[in-house]
Amino acid sequence: MFRSALFIPCANARALAKARDLDADALIFDLEDAVGESEWAGALAGLVSTLEAGGIKAPNVLVRIHPVHLDATADALGQLVRSKAVGGIVVPKVETPDTLHRVRDALPRLQGLWAMIETPLGVARLTDIAGHVPLAGLIAGPNDLRKGLRTRPMPDRQDILFALSQIVLHARAHGLVALDGVYNQFKDEAGFLAECRQGRDLGFDGKTLIHPSQVAGANAAFSPSADEIAWAEAVVGAFENSEAGVISVNGEMVERLHLEQAREILNQRRDK
Template sequence: MPPLTRSVLYIPASKERALDKARGLPADAIIFDLEDAVAPDEKETARNTLRAALKQGGYGRRLRIVRVNGADSAWGADDLRALKEMSFDAVLLPKVETSAQVDAVVAVLPDTPVWAMIETPLGVLNAAEIAAHSAIEGFVMGTNDLAKELRCRFRADRLPLMGALQSTLLAARAHGVIAVDGVYNAFKDEEGLAAECAQGRDLGFDGKTLIHPAQLAIANDVFSPDEAAVDLARRQIDAYEAAEKDGQGVAVLDGKIVENLHVVTARQILAQAEAIAATAE
């Protein structure tokens, strides 16, 4: 089972207080941001601050992802070199459009999983090629930049972005890559966040990137299987296994057919529920 990524929180790598607070937040993953959240004159300081925080540790089971500056920037190469001295779980590369960009990261950090920001039209069009790269572990939708590049208008239903969201998700699923939805900017709008999380969940995303700790509880709740889903999963497995013992290839539960494909999904739900329960221990 892939790591939990229901809630993936951006934290500025330059903010020592925020880095410390993150150790106690209920986030599944943290993106330590060296890119957009750090001013140009703070880039070197941010690397040093992040190095000290990661050395201190204390982030527990949380997935530690570091977003670097792009290779075409003045800071990207230095970011990658600095990461050689740090302990983390994955590097997040912004504005990925080709697998060659991933190759450039692997050349510096050969044993490090790479996550890719998909936030440009070319990135969406080449998502399958990028997902097929052996170093790629996850996709993060950069919906703000993508909307800017597409020149589309904001709509609560995100209809103008739907083609890009689904195309990227298809590529991720085709190659076994984690896919995390983009941010919701109005961090005080709990109803809007819950609705967009539910949409992302229903599309098939594994979780939501977040810009504020206040968004964590909603994302964790929406992307977690509820009691009814867990109960149904157990009963589907039991019904199918009982049917197998009787020499049947399908079972009937609550008036609906249960096949092997339903059992696969049911086992995934139970595995996720167990992983979530473990985070509370």
């Protein structure tokens, strides 16, 4: 599962040291926005040292690269990719499949490739990006989307809602994980939880995070609720000894497609 995907700034030695004990579903070690140019070489060295030490609790370890430094990054992370200590590479501001192909060529043993969709052109070219490159998932970048679209933040993210929905649409069309973007005001718990719920309602699988305090809220928001689990158990139970295509469950007519949804909900519960 990818309910919570926490960015770890690789230029921050303290953050790197704390990373191994965090309860996020995924850690995204960041060599791009969180690292100044003068810090980049040291950040890469710190990342390699952290990953080689092992002991990271999170089941999914990703690295967001800086495309300008692709060759140096590939040289430094090649063995860690081969040993699966790095499970995926996150490519920022993807606007063309060529960018992703270059990463694949540089790291041919790479398991998971993730595309961040952060620009108007990236959204406009989602069909090419999601449909013609083997990807693990798409990640929304709302801050850069707003910058590129020249929008002003609106309630419930109405200013970027179309772009967010396009990311989910193309992820679902191609069997990819879809991650919602970050919520910057990490001390605003109520606002964060509301945005998590909105992201879940839109169809996202999880949310990228900027602070460890957001992990628990994201994990809860993107896990099945008690009501969803009860519904799923009732649907699975009703179809267990029936060959019918449609059946009544607690006053609701449900079809076989609902049985698939119910099983998925129960699988998510077991994965917790």
